[in-house]
Amino acid sequence: MEETLAVRRLDRLGVVLVVAGVAAAALLPFIYVKANRIASGKPMLLMQLLDQPSVAILTLLLVLSACAVLFLENAYARLAISTLCLAALLAAIGFVATSFTPEGSTAARMTPGGGFWVLLAVTSLIISDALVKVRPRPWMRVAALAAYACLLGIFLWSGLLDSLSIMREFANRGDQFWAEAWTHVELAFGSLAISVAIGLPLGIVCFWVPKLRAALLQGLSLIQTIPSLALFGLLMLPLGYLATHVPLAAAVGISGIGAAPALIALVLYSLLPIVANTVVGLEGVDPAVRDAAAGMGLTRRQILTGIDLPLALPVILTGIRIVLVQAIGLVTVAALIGGGGFGVFIFQGLGQTAMDLVLLGAVPTVIFAFSSAVILDAVADSIRGPAA
């Protein structure tokens, strides 16, 4: 009886996270020490590094975090301890990397190992779980995101992490990094803007004309089934033809490779979620509300802009969120056809078997996608708020 009660008091997710964290800390290397970027490194476990003060503090905080997750009900307390733990994790990897880097060496690479990444993921999950339990208002979630971004910014700015391999790669390509970041943002938001501009009216028309709906939605789902790389390839032929035979097309920057096919493919992928969510959102509006609006003498246009679209907006925003996160991921693939973006580093790194370079492309992409999702969710929730 007592035993079942005790078990019930344990957080199931917490148990899984703690087990994963302990296993990763004990079995997976915390850091690889490499002589140069393509050499196979020397793995170091967390327990082999305990003589370093930062690692000792980290270990202590990890144990505290585990206890908090398993036995503390208070979400704020969990949040505080796990945030401290996250900071300690970043600080420790920075200090360890610095301590292993030979004085004045630029060739040596300190690559975070699986242990570090799993601990980072586990700590982040504990933080987000605690944040969810606090039930923050939409703007509080954005504020929390900003706070953690600031935390990361402070670590980057302080130079503590500069010895890490990923930062070394960044230092070598600072200008290119920001150029590709800008391209990535442009492609993601550009394709989103274009697909909203096309998809929203299409969705409205589909809602009004049910016959068109089935045909269009099926066509768009068909596009979704084409693998992204194949779609990029398919677009190269017609666009290349266009570029060589229509001077105007070439003049505005259309060619078989580069940003144009990337943008077109992204828009094609984005249309289905936008159109489908617009239709579903409009269908969700109570017909009695629309009937009352018409009966009071609102014009068709006033009903659309004043009643239908505002009421469908939360669902449409969900579609926009899906599209943005999807586009941020897909832009990485666009690098293969010369579209640019963080994918450039990923594919360069894969080509050179330099994992640190892959991370330089992958980590910002994940952060970008995650932040976009949090912000758009908050916007959708704050709109849903008054009418819920």
Place this chain on the structure above:
Amino acid sequence: MSMIDIRNVTKRYGDTTVVDNVSMAVEKGEITVIVGTSGSGKSTLIRMINRLVPMTSGEIRVGGRNVADVPETELRRNIGYVIQGNGLFPHRTVAQNIATVPQLLGWERGRIDARVDELLGLFNLDPRSFAKKYPHQLSGGEQQRVGVARALAAGPEVLIMDEPFGALDPVIRGKAQDDLLAIQKQFGTTIILVTHDMDEAFHLGNRIAVMRGGRLLQYSTPEKIITEPADPFVQQLTGTTDRALKRMSLLPLTSGMAPAKAGLDHGLPQSLSLRDALAEMIWQGIDEAAVENEKKAAIGSISMSHLLELGRKE
């Protein structure tokens, strides 16, 4: 001249005739109730008045003007419209909902605010606490009142109501019906109301129209509907078991009283119907009572035997 004049109106969807050559006139300041089962065409008929449904043939005049000659939106802004489940805009506050038509008509801000407050007060909704609420924060009865207030916002001469009380529970429904009668009396609005509830029709209607299968079976006063049903269906709808009591409920006590008499111990208020008077006399176990005005002065008398006589078919 009638306020609403419906002449030979027919509505067909393909081969199905939903409204079949209906003609009826609604007088200014009256409440006309259209009763019928579902599929009788009653909703379609009233939705042709504000052109939410285009008619196949016939003509409807509101205030003397042919509705086909008035632009749709202008027509609808001048006719109040209330539907079952009220159709309030969930993303707008109570005040914004009520302000809908005045805003469409381009009233200035101050006039709209004053009107919203006036209507909220009229429907016993304190403007300070209700104006900023959203519809989902209101009870069903409050939502319904806001729905009627919204329809009356611009002071329309005509109010169309499609099963306005259908979603309310019986207790709140009775209260809502009484409120509507009071407000109709105050504004003199001409109301055309659709229901499937015969009791509601008798309670509210100056005139009752009975529809079945798209045809208008009978259109007359509630009393005539009971005493002279034009069709077996009308009789079935009103029920035969309690028609005496139903008819007595339509007649005021003052219509059947004898001259005042001295020496009566019990008094009945003159506002009662014959049916209420009968019920009260059965309950009190008395054979004769005085009829009193508001100041408790006897203005007449009524006896049990006379009451029973009044309830007999003619």
